[in-house]
Amino acid sequence: MNTIDFFKLQSKNLHRDFKRRKLVLNNEFGELSYEYEPKHFDIELVIYDFNLDEENFTLMNAQHVIAQMAGFEKWTVLIKASEPDLKIAKILYEHQDVIDSLMWENYIAEAERMNQTNFDSETKLAICEQAFEMGVFDDSVLFDCYLLDKKYG
Known part of the structure; x- marks a missing residue:
């Protein structure tokens, strides 16, 4: 699967997860709210972090959110990115x-500063792959994660 297809699949999965909802009555406050049964994403965290409209969430909205999760401003920027930049984003x-x-970005900026150069996308990809092979980020603080298969505990 090429990288663009990977991100398209992620968008479809996010949209599907969003549609796996049911309207429930909140007994404590007597209000209606949505309850989700996602397979791929922590939908409630995605809704909160990306300030999503639960009433009007489309596949285009899902693509935009996935692009932002991947480090791009929006979907059109993602689909126009170079293959090395897409591979870094996927990793x-x-x-x-x-x-x-x-x-x-800070890791790459520091490497560029130490080497007194600006790396091209191919070099950044090689650094990214090598950093993960060497376990450079294994001792990092755990970040909020939108993917259910990466949840701990």
């Missing part, structure tokens, strides 16, 4: 429980 997306995009 970071799959490891969002141990590294966030800011931590990655």
Whole structure:
């Protein structure tokens, strides 16, 4: 599966998870709310962090959210990204429980500063792959994670 197809699948999974909801009566307050039964994402965390409209969530909204989770401003930026940048985004997306995009940007900026250069995307990809192979981020603080299969406890 190519990288774009991977992110398309993630968008579809997010949209499907969002649709796996039912309206329930909150007995404590007598209000109606949604209860979710997701398979892939911590939907309540996604809704909260991305300030989503539970009444009007479309596949396009899901694509936008996935693009932001992957470190891009929006979906159109993701689909126009270079293949090395997409591969880095996929690696970071799959490891969002141990590294966030800011931590990655700081890591690369420090490496560039130490080497007094600006790395191209291919070099950044090689550094990213090597860092994960070497376990550089294994001792990191755990981050909030939107993926259910990465939840701990």
